[in-house]
Amino acid sequence: MSVYRRGDKAVFYMNFTVDGVRVTRSTGKFTKKEAKLVEAVEKKRMMVDGALSPREKAARMPLSIAIQKTYDERWKDNKDGLKSQRIAERVMELIGDIAISKVDDDVIKLLIRLLEGSGIKGATVNRYLATMKTLLRHHRQPWEHIQLKRETEGRIRVLTREEVGTVISLLRDTVHNSRRCHFPEVADLVEVLVDTGCRLSEVLDLRYDDINFETNLISIWINKGDKPRSIPMTCRVGTILDTRKTEGAGKPFMIGRDQAENAWTWVRKRMGLTGDKEFVLHALRHTTATRLIDKGIDLYTVKEWLGHSTIQVTERYAHLNPDKLVHAAKVLEL
Template identity: 55%
Template sequence: MSVYRRSKNGVFYMDYVHKGIRVYKSTGKYTKRDAKLAEAADKQRLHQEVSYAPQNKPVAVTLSKAIEQTYEAKWKTNKDAMGTYRRALGLVEVMGDILIDSITEDTIEALICTLDVTGVQVSTVNRYLATLKTILKYKKQPCDFIRLRKERKGRIRVLSHEEEQQVVKCLRGEDHLANRPYFHDVAQLVEVLLDTGCRLSEVLNLRYDDVNFESNLISIWINKGERPRSIPMTRRVRAILAGRQGSNPKPFSIPINQAEYAWSWVRKHLKLDHDKEFVMHALRHTCASRLVNKGVDLYVVKEWLGHSSIQITERYAHLSPTKLAQALEVMEEPLAP
């Protein structure tokens, strides 16, 4: 037997073999039931000691090491791999190269507070949190306590037709020919962005191989959402792209910093510095709003812009006057007698 008394009224002893080693000692109990429980607890303790022996314990991983491993396993093949990687390294700068198993809810609160002090937007904080959550999830660490913050939904800035004309006129000014000739290229770039709803990077990376003048379609293969799509060309876009054909395989070979500088110059010239939403991405919003205002179905707009979900496109739904007008007509109808 594994538990027994050495004397009639004495304490029970345990006597068993564990991993080839005999364990013989007092249970400190005076009833057989309690002795059995003590023996079971002792066996469990020995089992845990073996499980958590130095050679069996998981090696503590630092945040920087976890980032490298996550990059190789999950981010390396993504379109924005380096952007995500740099953001992850930013976590090390803010949090230090801590062990990932030491990250708790308090650690996250401290991270958020530190980021808030720097004045970054909520959306930026959320990108850091999402990146950290991906790292912890990959390393099978608890991460449910990481919750993204609610982002304030700003207004959707669209350009009026008058503003569009002002922007293009500013960029086509004769005074640019001497010092900033590429401003004239940016003027056409703006018109293409307005009519296609493409992202700036999509048009700057566009090649003539992906422009089909027979089908009148532009094919976008590489984009933010990794969702290839085709966009029909308006007469204006078709004329611009046809007119720019030459030896260059791309319609626009303007560096992105030049395009952004030209836009910044226009903002100052039009005295719109105070309008933080007056950015080049507003051209994409403008295209979407014009489609919706013309009564184009939201699902068609979704495919045109390449949104990953209809919920993103629904941001523009309130811009459509047709649905509200139709609802008003229903309300104005006289009740049946």
């Protein structure tokens, strides 16, 4: 019997099988007629669901489940996976735990209004939109209606060789108190950053297992773009990393991001550049890119060196070297 009484309260349960899936649970009803109706509705729902394609089934998935599945199947192995999950969960707080098929153009416009209304700037809004594009694409749902907002290109701060020399000298040659005892280590860090173009996190996380002094290469396995790459070491970088290698040390730099940022803030103040908001540690990466381009290195090589996701990211630096345009004008004079 597919519907039967069970328990002291005489609640009717249903027991049936559809496409090999057995269902045994309470109908919540106390009469057989009502229980049979619940059973019929559930059978019909399961038969309809069974006829759906994987894409159609995914379309009915609530955002909460879609986010968890995307994390488990895609984001958890990425460096910024947890951040992507948190962003998606914040979106769910704003638009509700709706089916992912409902994340249409109107919902995205609403999301943008809510984000901008809370004071979030364009670049951050784009991170939310990019996360939702990834989620929808992962579940094979339409995502083309999500268009990133155009971002204004900010100033690319490049340090002169004199500025880099001053930074290193202040960190290494100044007599520091106990609170600044790690500043000479930051001086080594600055030299490595400006000669490799690595992100701060990449150098701080770098281990000696990933440094090959025979081939003169540094291997970066985990990074923002999830694209492993190898970087040649300059003589200066090779010497610094080799000198810093002590017995039992697994990595060259033992300081944290906060200590490095603290040292940089002190340097900026000593150089009278407190008002220069672009004078940050990340500017050393811009400096590397600019130096490479100034020496005639092509954009695709610079892209691979820095580990940019696309050539468009690298093209930001192309305008910083007008010499090629001057040369092109001379060609036209011939």
